Amino acid sequence: MMVELGRYAVPVLTAWGISAALIVGLIVQTLAAGARARRALEEVERRG
Structure with missing residues (x-):
């Protein structure tokens, strides 16, 4: 079910998209x- 956002649809959906x-x-x-x-830890352990 889609909530009716009216004139705020674009900014709200844009904000959600950017946040995601x-x-x-x-x-x-x-x-x-x-x-x-x-990988760095494995390299140190391998050398040492």
Whole structure:
């Protein structure tokens, strides 16, 4: 069921879209940083 947003539809949906994109970006960045840290730790442990 879609809520009727009237004249506010564009700004509200744009804000939701930008928010969702930022959250997805933060999740991707966090996972990538975790993978880099894991690889760095494995390299240090392997050497040491």
